[in-house]
Amino acid sequence: MNRRRCAAAAITVVCALTVLAGPATAAHAAPTAPDPGSSAPASVTTGPFPTPPPLSAPSSTHPSGKSLEQVRREIDDLYRKAASATDAYNLAEERAKKQSAEIVRLSRAIVEGRARIADLKDRAGAAARAQYRNGGVPDEARLVLADDPQLFLSGVGRLQQGQKATRDLLAELNKSQAELETYTKQAGAHWTTLEANRARQAKAKKDIEAKIAAAEKLESELEAEQRERLRRLEAEEQRRAQTAWLGSGVLKEAAGSAGPQGAKAIAFATAQLGKPYVWGAEGPGSYDCSGLTSQAWAAAGTAIPRTSQEQWRLLPRVDVKDMRPGDLIIYHADASHVGLYIGDGSIIHAPRPGRNVTVAGAGSMAILGVVRPDR
Template sequence: MNRRRCAAAAITVVCALGLLTVPVQAMAAPIPDVPTPPPGASVTVPSAPLPPASPLSPSTSPSASDQELEKVREQIETLYRKAGAATDAYNLAQEQTKKQSGEIVKLAKAIVDGQARIAELKDQAGAQAREQYRNGGLPPGAQLVLSDDPKLFLDGINKVRQSQQANQTVLAELSRTQEDLETYTQDASTNWHKLETNRVKQAKAKKKINAQIAAAKKLESRLEKKERARLRQLEREAASRAHTAWLATRPVQTIENAGSGATSAGKAAVAFATAQIGKPYVWGATGPGSYDCSGLTSKAWAAAGRPIPRTSQEQWRLLPRIDIQDMRPGDLIIYHADASHVGMYVGDGTMVHSPRPGRNVTLAGAGSMKILGVVRPDK
């Protein structure tokens, strides 16, 4: 009876948490914007109080209880998927923030160098002006032009020309440097605004991630130990059913051939990814102790000498796409319509991935989730 009460309580919580299931934007639309959470950041628990559990009817059968637990599993999966999408938004904004910060540093140095060069050129121009003043407004070469000595006259003409060219060069460089300085200043201001925008995006995504994860954990925490174990079993069964259904749509020859022809870089990426099996999922993490899904794939390919985009949505958007039947070890399988999850194909219909909070890096069937497509980093 306790088991049934807890399962029913979890279902009640599912209803109460409906407000947390607002769809998250897919990659095709602008992503909500975003700073890296410090290790051990606290989780924001939804402020709305959870309703009390209502007891199940005494006539409820074990199969009905499984049906209720299945609903809880689906709701938890939905919450974690939304957290995953928000994590992708967070990671993208974090990368953009790093880029903007780097640009600002470069521009600041360019501004300092430009100011120093302008000061130097002004000193040169001032020295030339003072020299002309000392010579009655005429440079030394111009005075020689007035000489009756033919040799001095020719020398004077050359010196006048050289002096004029020097003056023009200094003034032209001074003008260019001042224009560059204005451009650097404008670019620095633009990048600063972008930086602040991305910081706001990070903060929003972080809040959404924490809320979704807290809601999912709250649902699971209302179940008894045996019910949580059964929930894990239902999770495995759902993944197995999805993978089996996917395999049924693939010709046997395709599955047997897929995985052949891996490149040396692909093999290196797979070796790195599979070496991380057992390490926990942590959103925003890129190792070495923990990873989120795209943190694992991006680090694996970086280790193979082929840097790729940080997020699963950017990996889907920017990397070359291939047909599923042609995939080989090292290729990345992108999941869900919003490209919010990614795993790495390792051959024999299997992939390695970092699933979600509360789970570790593991092997799973390539078809255990809805496949959006496949991309190849080393194509």
């Protein structure tokens, strides 16, 4: 009996030691739930203390074998090229609109010119018919045959007036015909230019769509966590550039305040925050970079060029150290991007496809220069 009690006690002690040797939290742990963002199934358990599935580190490479940093640079380059092509598209579109308006104006002038010529010809015909009714005798001969001196003198006056009227009529007819020919030639030239601009538009559109599609394909081939890491890489690169720019002391003298129009432009741009970037768009629901800045300044009462490249080419330039809120900062060597400076080293801009109108560091991209619409 004593021997059986001792064996039972020994078994109890061994069981207790086995439990105590397990994880301290195992008795209170709930079964591990699957990550809501993951498609992996929940782990299958065989007892009250389930073992969590092994964690695998996300791949740091693209399926093509490129690193995420290489992919980021390639995507950035594609969007940059798309932005440049967008500028070409917008410029061609703006010129096409102007050419179309000019063709409409010339067409109206041609119609009016033809009506004027028809009227002049009718008047010339009426004069010829009047002479025919007089028997075809010229007015000069009729004067010579007149017996009444007074009639002769008054006839001379009427003859001179009639001759002048005839000369004026013929001169006006010739002028109208010459103008009509000029209008016709100009309309033809404008039509040729319009067709050339439309061809440039079509080519630019094709280039834009191809580059955006290539960038989106690169990004779509990444896993969700890789895409998030890509965003973080992008944000980190911008943060480094902004920190270096601010550290250069460039803003020490840039303490000016916005003018009345600049303040209105900033207010307009601020109201667009969160709206999506769409290439070629100029509101009200979406914008590209220069669509946003041109509409912001239009709301302020100043018309500026539609594209960032034309804004850089045509607007007055100021030194970066002298910039003030409301100025436009032009980016990249090809002037393919623009943002509206709002002060404190920040801009409002429409970044690129897949992004929304946002506030960013003014030095987060390579600055080409600054222009001031209200100078």
